[in-house]
Amino acid sequence: MTDKLLPPKKKNPQLRQRVPTLPPAMRSRAALGLTAAAARGAFCLQHCEECGAVQYPPRDACSSCLSVDLAWRETAREGKLIAETRIHASPDPYYRERLPWRSGLVQLEAGPTVLCHLHGDVGRGDTVRMDLKLDKAGQGVMIALPVERTPDMADDPQLRSLTADPKHRRVLITDIRSPMTRPLIDGLLAAGAAHIFVGESESWRRGSDHEAIAALDKVSVMQLDVSDASSVQRLAAEIGGKTDILINTARFVRPGGVLGADTVFAREEFETNALGLMRLAQAFGPGMASRTADGVNSAVAFVNLLSVHALSADPHYGAFSASQSAALSISQTLRAEFRSSGLRVINVFTGPTDDEWHQPLPPPKVPPKALAKSVLTALSEGLEDVFCGDVAKDLEERWRKDAKVLERELTGGGT
Amino acid sequence: MSEAISALAAALGDGSVEVVDLTHTLDPDFPVIVLPPEFGQCARFRMEEVSAYDGRGPAWKWHNISMNEHTGTHFDAPIHWVSGRDVANGAVDEIDPAMFVGPVVVIDCSEGAATDDDFELTPEIIAAWEAEHGTIPAGSWVLMRTDWSKRRGAEYLNMADDGPHSPGPTPAAIELLLKRDIRGFGTETVGTDAGQGAHYTPPYPAHYLLHGAGKFGLQCLSNLDRLPATGAMLIAPPLKIKGGTGSPLRVLALVPQTTASGDRT
16 A cells, blocks of 8 residues: 655755755667657567567667567556565665665566566566656656556655656646636646646736636636746746746647748747747746755646647648747757756647637647646656647657658648 | 027926926836737737846846837827828828927816726817817827826726727817817827727727828826826927837926916916
8 A cells, every 4th residue: 555645744944955866867779769658658668570579678689589670669568576676775876865665577478577666556476567657867767556556556656756746746837818727727636736826927908717716725826927038037936946847838829821921920929839938947947956856845847738730830820830849849958958857848749729729620629628638647647748639649640650741741732 | 508498497407397207117017909819919018138247248237128119108100000001201200300399288087087987088078178278279289188097907908808998089089189280199098099999980080080180199108197288398209210100108298387376387
């Protein structure tokens, strides 16, 4: 049984805040396949295309037949825990702070035996369900989980160190006017978030759900306009030290290609979608990055919502697509800059959303609730890239298969 | 120095003529006009630090600023409106600079606007004002005082489901002012027209009629309660923007101070 995670006590202001440390980050290039799978929540191992062997750890050649024709494939997650150990001493600074640490050997049904972290609810001889997760160093690691969910399973310290679970954490949602903000608030509260700050720009315009949202328990509406550096800095000065998860729902979108439109809307799209992200990261990032080892309510994730057309432009939303590509690029730099802290940058990609700016488009369109659910899944599972809805999933698959073919299809003809 | 300038300098020096600032501070969160979202929008005022006595510029602090021509307290030139598109010298850089300094009269509508968000300036109100203060002199700025500038936040634009609600002139009132050959018309609200001005014929009569006649507009003014009904001088020069349809500006009034007996100096 997992011990229920209790709300943290108020901090002792005389104690130094713990400085973030990271688990060992070195990997071979081959091993990064595990990281790539973990980032999107897949369980993949190397499969030899010649002899069919499934191997672990990842190598540059097949350990059975020496073929270099190795493919990363979804692999059955079931296995049996055949040995476990509890580590009481470690020279590694990260693990020293977290001892004792359990790890074990799991015999996978797919073939290999793997060394992995253990959830507290699994023991020797158990059938387990394997998961690949990103650790604080941003590398893919395996953890053996119970096959059936157990009570308070997510509270297990080893599992929680691999996720960005909102339980007992304080969350900033940047834009009250986004249609997904309300379902996101409801989901976060249900997931046990301690407090939710909701940014509101230009309250002088009226027309937001200010009254209803401000009336909710554990929710505060704060002034925040991501297009205004002074506004972002003001809010960071106020709550930057207690923002554990930042979810950027601010978005400016207008239909139109490149030739027919001027640069006025494009500028607003870049101001909000790309530079807004930079302003948020500059104002909140350093504070969050310094608090990634700050106990139960440590800072854990910076979440962006992106159009899947960040990968390949939708010419009907040309400037908007460009702003999304810019935001994706910024998020990649942020991953590099947050790497040493372990602060996770999560990108949730979506197809056309079911809102006023995609109104004449045919379904399927992503409802705000579905998008909110994807964000919650990304946090609780500790994912880094999530594709929400059929359109986004389909586009990602085609993009991974052949980006040029996808571009040709999206730019007219070829389908 | 000429006699007039010497006298003005002396009056400014001894306080018998006061300089009153009619300008709101340019603030990123100050309301701007909000159009239906499919239309292009008025850019908000924004300020980015370029350096602040630091590595980006060790001994100096400065900012990049950006905004629309119609952000904050601002001037409307004739070419701002379709009716004024062909007015000669209708852009801010072309207007005779003599037009930027001139007499100003203030029509006090603050009592009516306090109880009616859609209060209208009508020919009758102008006639009543003229009965008291005399005919509006040609070449005057005419300012509509509503005390709207004292409103803050959402109360300022006063947006509702059917659009904003704020006071303004009727088409007939503007026609009467044009008969008086005024210089321009100014308000404390976000535009020279009423919040519901779209529903008049013509829509937005202040914009349509004034600019069609080559007259100017001033909006987002403040401190109009510190101006006398007549007798003050307005200084309102917009930035010299090539082809500009308007400009944020500092609007100043030279106001003669009343003596203890109530006479103006």
